[in-house]
Amino acid sequence: MAAGVARLLRALCPSAVPVSRPVSSVSPVSPVSPAGSPRALQTLRVTQERPQVLHLQLHRPSKRNALNLQCWRELVQAFQDISEDPSCRAVVVSGAGSAFTAGIDLADLGSVLAQLPQEDAARRAWALRRRILELQESFSVMEKCPKPVIAAVHGPCIGAGVDLISACDIRFCSQDASFQVKEVDMGLAANVGTLQRLPKIVGSQSLVNELALTARVMRAPEALSCGLVSRVLPDKETLLDVALGVASAIAARSPVAVQGTKINLVYARDRPVSEGLQHAATWNMAMLQTEDIPKSVQAALDKKGPEDVPFAKL
Numbered sequence: 178m179a180a181g182v183a184r185l186l187r188a189l190c191p192s193a194v195p196v197s198r199p200v201s202s203v204s205p206v207s208p209v210s211p212a213g214s215p216r217a218l219q220t221l222r223v224t225q226e227r228p229q230v231l232h233l234q235l236h237r238p239s240k241r242n243a244l245n246l247q248c249w250r251e252l253v254q255a256f257q258d259i260s261e262d263p264s265c266r267a268v269v270v271s272g273a274g275s276a277f278t279a280g281i282d283l284a285d286l287g288s289v290l291a292q293l294p295q296e297d298a299a300r301r302a303w304a305l306r307r308r309i310l311e312l313q314e315s316f317s318v319m320e321k322c323p324k325p326v327i328a329a330v331h332g333p334c335i336g337a338g339v340d341l342i343s344a345c346d347i348r349f350c351s352q353d354a355s356f357q358v359k360e361v362d363m364g365l366a367a368n369v370g371t372l373q374r375l376p377k378i379v380g381s382q383s384l385v386n387e388l389a390l391t392a393r394v395m396r397a398p399e400a401l402s403c404g405l406v407s408r409v410l411p412d413k414e415t416l417l418d419v420a421l422g423v424a425s426a427i428a429a430r431s432p433v434a435v436q437g438t439k440i441n442l443v444y445a446r447d448r449p450v451s452e453g454l455q456h457a458a459t460w461n462m463a464m465l466q467t468e469d470i471p472k473s474v475q476a477a478l479d480k481k482g483p484e485d486v487p488f489a490k491l
């Protein structure tokens with residue numbers, strides 16, 4: 178383990194190892210800026226690399242994209258904007274540098290617990306609950322985003338990284354990727370999505386339990402065989418190329434169909450089939466009236482593909 182990480186661990190658990198110097202404090206989460214104003218993102222980089230496809234990179238490569246409080250906040254801002262942006266139809270999420278993400282910034286894990294009201298246990302607990310709900314939103318916002326989100330994972334994907342990718346719609350990784358539900362090693366139960374979403378992604382509850390209870394590192398071939406990822410690519414460059422290609426294929430299709438498909442899939446995942454069917458009927462009583470259907474049917478009759486149809490923005 179690097180000296181930097183060891184320093185952070187000392188800061189979290191001073192009784193175990195003497196502290197050589199304090200970890201700097203991090204500012205609390207601030208409100209989202211007014212809708213429509215430009216976002217000055219510092220921990221994320223959002224670029225358009227293909228038509229109607231955005232590439233969002235976790236961008237703190239020197240810290241292995243550890244998610245500091247600013248990053249958690251910016252994820253909410255970025256995905257709120259993406260949700261509202263009619264020129265974006267699909268998103269790829271990746272990590273800059275040598276890791277997808279080292280998980281929560283360990284300096285901030287301490288400050289999540291700091292700055293709570295001191296006077297009363299109930300008030301402290303209530304404030305902490307609110308803080309946890311805010312953190313959960315940073316990944317839930319990806320699931321709520323009607324545009325499909327593809328996680329392209331290379332290198333380590335640790336702790337909160339697994340929470341993050343569990344909220345994505347599609348997961349690909351490179352051969353060097355590794356996944357670790359690390360929270361139990363930090364003395365906490367994962368609470369921002371992994372324990373809730375991973376069992377719905379991976380078929381084996383036993384495997385999820387093993388990973389979450391032991392923090393065992395899972396490598397790419399096992400991630401593929403258990404269904405955490407649906408493709409393993411040889412390297413990061415190929416991974417991004419394939420992820421962006423799949424995003425482009427999605428973006429070429431009717432946004433009414435694509436967004437309706439995502440929303441209904443997410444809805445149905447957590448409910449009985451009968452409720453999912455009711456939801457789909459109510460959804461489609463409006464959406465089946467779209468002009469995208471006759472346009473798509475005509476294209477098919479003309480032996481053209483969806484990429485040949487100029488679908489209106491949504």
Ligand SMILES: CC/C=C\C=C\CC(=O)SCCNC(=O)CCNC(=O)[C@H](O)C(C)(C)COP(=O)(O)OP(=O)(O)OC[C@H]1O[C@@H](n2cnc3c(N)ncnc32)[C@H](O)[C@@H]1OP(=O)(O)O
Nearest residue numbers: 179181182239240241243279280281282283336337359360
């Ligand atoms: C309410 C709670 C909500 C959510 C909770 C989530 C829990 C978690 O996310 S648990 C997971 C915590 N993460 C870790 O334990 C990972 C720690 N990091 C590592 O093991 C390694 O850094 C690595 C990711 C395997 C990469 O190794 P390597 O390539 O050798 O890089 P390093 O030299 O170790 O690190 C470079 C640089 O990054 C800093 N850094 C790495 N991880 C973190 C981190 N999680 N938080 C903050 N900073 C991190 C490290 O200190 C180095 O910084 P320097 O300034 O260069 O020293």
